[in-house]
Amino acid sequence: MSIPSAEVAADFRDALQDLKQNSRPEINNLTIIAKENTEHAQAISHELESHIKATRPEFKLPALYVLDSIVKNVGTPYTVYLGRNLYRTFMDAYLVMNESTRKAMEGLLRTWKQPVPESMDPRPVFSPEVTGDIENALNKIRSVQVQSTPAHRPVHALPPRPAAIAAWRNTPTPPQNGARQSASQDPRIRAPYPPVQQFGLYPPSMPAPNPYGQPQSQNEPVSSVDLEDLKTEVAKSISDSQQAFAYNPADANLKQRLDALIALKTMLNTKALTPASLRDIQTQIRNLAPLPGPAPMPTFNPPTSIPPPNMHSQLHSAPPVFPPASAPPINIAQLLANMRPPMPPVTNPAAAPSTPNLADLLRRVSSPAQSSSTPAVASFYPPPFPVPPPISTPVQAPAVPAPAPAGTPTANLAQLLAQFSKPAAAPPAPVTQPVPPFPVSLPQLLSQPPVAGPVPGSAEWLLNALKVLPTNGTPSNTTPMASEPMTRQSSAPTSVLNEVELTTASMKKPRLHLISRLYEAYSNQCASCGRRFENTPQGKEKKARHMDWHFKVKDPQNLKRAIHRSWYISEKEWVEYRETDETSPDEPTNGSSGTATAVKKQAKDRYVPVPQDAAIAQAPCAICQERFETQWLVEANDFVWMDAIQVGGKIYHATCWEEYSKGAGIPMPSTPERGVLGKRKAEVSTPTSGKKPRAY
Amino acid sequence: MISLPGLNLGAQPAEPLNVPALSATRTQDLAANTEYRFEVSFSRTLTLKLLSGTAEFLGTELAPASSYTFQGTKGAVFTWHGCKLEISGEADSEYVAEETQMMGYANAHFALESLREKSAQNCELGPRVLIVGPENAGKTTLARTLTAYAVKTGRQPMVVNLDPRQGMLSVPGSFTAAAFSSIVDVEEGWGSSPISGPSPIPVKMPLVYHYGLKDPEEGKVFKPLVTRMALAVTSRLEEDKASKQAGFIIDSPGGISQGKAGVYENIEHIISEFSVNVLFVLGSERLYSDLSRKYANRPTDEAVHVVRLEKSGGCVDRTEEYMKALRHAQIRAYFFGHGENTLAPHSQAANYDDLTIFKISDSTDNSAFGPDDDNVYAPTTSLYERITPSSSIVNSLLAITSASANDRQDTIRDSSVRGYMYVADIDEGKKRVKLLSPQPGQVPTNALVMGTFPEDVAALVS
Ligand SMILES: Nc1ncnc2c1ncn2[C@@H]1O[C@H](COP(=O)(O)OP(=O)(O)OP(=O)(O)O)[C@@H](O)[C@H]1O
Numbered sequence A: 001m002s003i004p005s006a007e008v009a010a011d012f013r014d015a016l017q018d019l020k021q022n023s024r025p026e027i028n029n030l031t032i033i034a035k036e037n038t039e040h041a042q043a044i045s046h047e048l049e050s051h052i053k054a055t056r057p058e059f060k061l062p063a064l065y066v067l068d069s070i071v072k073n074v075g076t077p078y079t080v081y082l083g084r085n086l087y088r089t090f091m092d093a094y095l096v097m098n099e100s101t102r103k104a105m106e107g108l109l110r111t112w113k114q115p116v117p118e119s120m121d122p123r124p125v126f127s128p129e130v131t132g133d134i135e136n137a138l139n140k141i142r143s144v145q146v147q148s149t150p151a152h153r154p155v156h157a158l159p160p161r162p163a164a165i166a167a168w169r170n171t172p173t174p175p176q177n178g179a180r181q182s183a184s185q186d187p188r189i190r191a192p193y194p195p196v197q198q199f200g201l202y203p204p205s206m207p208a209p210n211p212y213g214q215p216q217s218q219n220e221p222v223s224s225v226d227l228e229d230l231k232t233e234v235a236k237s238i239s240d241s242q243q244a245f246a247y248n249p250a251d252a253n254l255k256q257r258l259d260a261l262i263a264l265k266t267m268l269n270t271k272a273l274t275p276a277s278l279r280d281i282q283t284q285i286r287n288l289a290p291l292p293g294p295a296p297m298p299t300f301n302p303p304t305s306i307p308p309p310n311m312h313s314q315l316h317s318a319p320p321v322f323p324p325a326s327a328p329p330i331n332i333a334q335l336l337a338n339m340r341p342p343m344p345p346v347t348n349p350a351a352a353p354s355t356p357n358l359a360d361l362l363r364r365v366s367s368p369a370q371s372s373s374t375p376a377v378a379s380f381y382p383p384p385f386p387v388p389p390p391i392s393t394p395v396q397a398p399a400v401p402a403p404a405p406a407g408t409p410t411a412n413l414a415q416l417l418a419q420f421s422k423p424a425a426a427p428p429a430p431v432t433q434p435v436p437p438f439p440v441s442l443p444q445l446l447s448q449p450p451v452a453g454p455v456p457g458s459a460e461w462l463l464n465a466l467k468v469l470p471t472n473g474t475p476s477n478t479t480p481m482a483s484e485p486m487t488r489q490s491s492a493p494t495s496v497l498n499e500v501e502l503t504t505a506s507m508k509k510p511r512l513h514l515i516s517r518l519y520e521a522y523s524n525q526c527a528s529c530g531r532r533f534e535n536t537p538q539g540k541e542k543k544a545r546h547m548d549w550h551f552k553v554k555d556p557q558n559l560k561r562a563i564h565r566s567w568y569i570s571e572k573e574w575v576e577y578r579e580t581d582e583t584s585p586d587e588p589t590n591g592s593s594g595t596a597t598a599v600k601k602q603a604k605d606r607y608v609p610v611p612q613d614a615a616i617a618q619a620p621c622a623i624c625q626e627r628f629e630t631q632w633l634v635e636a637n638d639f640v641w642m643d644a645i646q647v648g649g650k651i652y653h654a655t656c657w658e659e660y661s662k663g664a665g666i667p668m669p670s671t672p673e674r675g676v677l678g679k680r681k682a683e684v685s686t687p688t689s690g691k692k693p694r695a696y
Numbered sequence B: 001m002i003s004l005p006g007l008n009l010g011a012q013p014a015e016p017l018n019v020p021a022l023s024a025t026r027t028q029d030l031a032a033n034t035e036y037r038f039e040v041s042f043s044r045t046l047t048l049k050l051l052s053g054t055a056e057f058l059g060t061e062l063a064p065a066s067s068y069t070f071q072g073t074k075g076a077v078f079t080w081h082g083c084k085l086e087i088s089g090e091a092d093s094e095y096v097a098e099e100t101q102m103m104g105y106a107n108a109h110f111a112l113e114s115l116r117e118k119s120a121q122n123c124e125l126g127p128r129v130l131i132v133g134p135e136n137a138g139k140t141t142l143a144r145t146l147t148a149y150a151v152k153t154g155r156q157p158m159v160v161n162l163d164p165r166q167g168m169l170s171v172p173g174s175f176t177a178a179a180f181s182s183i184v185d186v187e188e189g190w191g192s193s194p195i196s197g198p199s200p201i202p203v204k205m206p207l208v209y210h211y212g213l214k215d216p217e218e219g220k221v222f223k224p225l226v227t228r229m230a231l232a233v234t235s236r237l238e239e240d241k242a243s244k245q246a247g248f249i250i251d252s253p254g255g256i257s258q259g260k261a262g263v264y265e266n267i268e269h270i271i272s273e274f275s276v277n278v279l280f281v282l283g284s285e286r287l288y289s290d291l292s293r294k295y296a297n298r299p300t301d302e303a304v305h306v307v308r309l310e311k312s313g314g315c316v317d318r319t320e321e322y323m324k325a326l327r328h329a330q331i332r333a334y335f336f337g338h339g340e341n342t343l344a345p346h347s348q349a350a351n352y353d354d355l356t357i358f359k360i361s362d363s364t365d366n367s368a369f370g371p372d373d374d375n376v377y378a379p380t381t382s383l384y385e386r387i388t389p390s391s392s393i394v395n396s397l398l399a400i401t402s403a404s405a406n407d408r409q410d411t412i413r414d415s416s417v418r419g420y421m422y423v424a425d426i427d428e429g430k431k432r433v434k435l436l437s438p439q440p441g442q443v444p445t446n447a448l449v450m451g452t453f454p455e456d457v458a459a460l461v462s
């Protein structure tokens, strides 16, 4: 027995309480306490969380730097403990911060989505699920801010930082648990399952070079085009454009740009793109013309110029080891060995002389059957140097103008996106996609980032195919690999299950090889609730909506009002009800009720203008006795109460009234105003169901 | 929290929480294909966290690094791949079992999946499953596991609960049906029906009927309700493609598996009304042999696959005391929510005249008709008697049916339920009733039904 946790925690707390500014030595000291007391990690993490929560806003940021230093320099188990409540810890602090401190926090968050710099561990500091939730929340907050302060946005100042100090790095590189990286094992074999294996948790963090020496925004590796970051940028462009569009509703170009951006967003969510194309897209987004009207200029980072190492390179970005169908049997062990990512990653996509241009790429992902008759346009390389955004480029139809040193990339983007959004170009699922007819080498295909589902013929796909094959029970590392698994691609699963007869005797047979259908077949797991998704574009899309749902549920706004049990729906409603779970897309699931329900608005998206009469403006909801939330609504161009409804001269929460009226059998009065929130949600494709009984 | 005049409401459980102040946190390694079985009473909590590997609780996978807190639960965390768990709190009993029935349950799932694949191809109704077996044989556990696996596989199975002793997404005494398209809750039984705010686990949308008796054999309500529910479920599935392909799973009360001289009237009734084609028999050899004989020679289009599954060694007999605590917890959760997700019910007052209460007449006690009541229904049918509130109904549940007070008794019986109210107090002098309702609003004028089960819940409102 060493010192009790409480004592260590108290020491740590004392030291924390002295931390009143961004002081490197003090942060180091706290990090060392944490590092030397990992057995008390839980207590220390708890202290740190409570301190960040309780301390005055101006002391929160230094404390967050402590958190950052600990997770980067010590890593596990702190990443686990702190990751658990990171959403709360981060968001609670963020909400009370001023603008510049928020920026600094966003900088921290960005680094948490990356591996620890110079670390050999390719995993991000915190898992994407953890940072994704926060990222979602920030996006929403930003869009709300944009709405409530349409004419003004402060220029973000960088937070004050201590002068550069020597890199602090005294943690030896922890042994990497390679098991996590290794390919999944054959579930037929009982013995090989070690108690701890590929489903491990958060990465043990690697030592970090001092991230505090320089302003964060320049410190982050600008070369990396993170898919999530790009999505964030696109989302932001969308919201900025929407904003501008609200002020210039007649601007067709703006509308076109908006459509293009939304199409792009869908594509990012659903299509597998190479790092090179991601970078191209990013460059173009950043070079979009400034928006007209009172909408603020989006401030973007300078365009990237250094191609990223492939941050995603993992199991999926295997080197081309796939043999032709007629190849001789291959050794699975060898295959698995080959599938490990090269370490350190040496790929430099931009160095490849023939990086396909975006036009090609888009065509490739959107319609493989289409011939490449469209003349290839100029390549989409970023300009060799950052181009300052033009002051007032007039917007011309149909292209979205932008400074275009090499060709007219943005015009192409608009065209391409327009092309892409045509329903005719609806792409088949990549899993069933044949090898495209245009010149694309197998290595190229296989080096796609893991956003792609297993490419047919890829090592991962092969593994999956092998896994579901019937087995004689003997573990084998020399399973012959003929063309059979490939040709049976679609029929294989059925035939495997046909073998499971519905008889008492059949139930007793061990069929451990089938268990992969419950795990590996859905390899994309939500870290907050454990739900699994397929590692396909559709699965990703579902998961994205699912994460969005988690976000909404966690929204502190939701906790403000009393919640009660709803009435059960009637038999008729139930018979007609179609599940809309948190991953369902927006559209009504059955066509018949589509028009009726689409008009019907979500109660919480209803609003009334804040009453002029002071007495009424002070009155609470007559049902729950709680006050209304005032917020600025761009669309109404007024301060409004959201989730409010006026019935017979009284104002209620719309959701309160809905519950009440449902129980009492009173129809919901229809009001003319359109809910702007509902509209926005539809555009970013969050799961808003048009249906009244909502599966929240 | 809303102030409720006249009532001092609390969501506190009846038994005092008696959690040790700082219970030791320990880790437990589980080898592949083993399970950690535990029992934790209502006065304690046990918290589990998956540190590494994979693990599932009744088929629902645990999220990595998330804490799951159990109270009043008996169950097992199983691992297919091996795992490390962090355990804190005190279990009343706990051990690791090497021999489990999970492979059998998984095989059952895969066999059903095979049928679902075929139905999807032919646009037919998926497997219609009924689970039978003696009490505590693991029927509900199997139903949950099969549901969880189906959901995991992207299906949307319909689940029907015909066991009044333990509610599914509602209070005990009710029968429910619901499609599951999102994960099954780990901590809160089958999960939660919709609430007016967000829920950390997606809510399910149940269709609810009130049965109001303890055993399926008594009274004249079980069979008609089965018929009615089969109608509703079948109508839903006709149009609901996703649920149609997945089929449904019916959980049944142990009582119907006792039978009389090898005849299992209620099982046969369920099979014929729901067109059941897969019958899982848990445990009992006798039941299996009786039923497989009965359904042996049926034409192929009406074939019933009778399949026996072993009873898990983990199944524990639950005492009447435990079952009662479980029921009270379910009723409390209906009004006050579960765990951290507290709900705010409303207290209401009503005059005697505002309420139309029908009491299910106990078939064993037909003389109990209220003499002071001009009951027009009692002579023609003995289903219900209309009662005037009296102190004897304090602490009982009233089902708010969707029928009106003047509807025929069989209409009332067959009508689905909109919710439940709890009789908190009666002022016989003023002829006033204090009610606890899930939500604010007027006191419903619908026909209210009071059963003999579940028993009164005294500690709900203190
Ligand atoms: N493998 C297991 N390990 C530990 N506990 C288990 C296991 N399987 C079932 N149990 C527990 O045993 C009890 C009985 O199981 P279950 O409720 O599934 O039986 P049942 O047949 O539905 O009972 P009833 O007839 O009362 O409805 C439950 O508390 C359940 O959680």
Ligand SMILES: [Mg+2]
Residues within 6 Å of the ligand: B139, B140, B141, B163, B166, B251, B252
């Ligand atoms: Mg049961």
Ligand SMILES: [Zn+2]
Residues within 6 Å of the ligand: A526, A527, A528, A529, A530, A531, A546, A550
């Ligand atoms: Zn989730």
Ligand SMILES: [Zn+2]
Residues within 6 Å of the ligand: A621, A622, A623, A624, A625, A626, A652, A653, A656
């Ligand atoms: Zn209200």
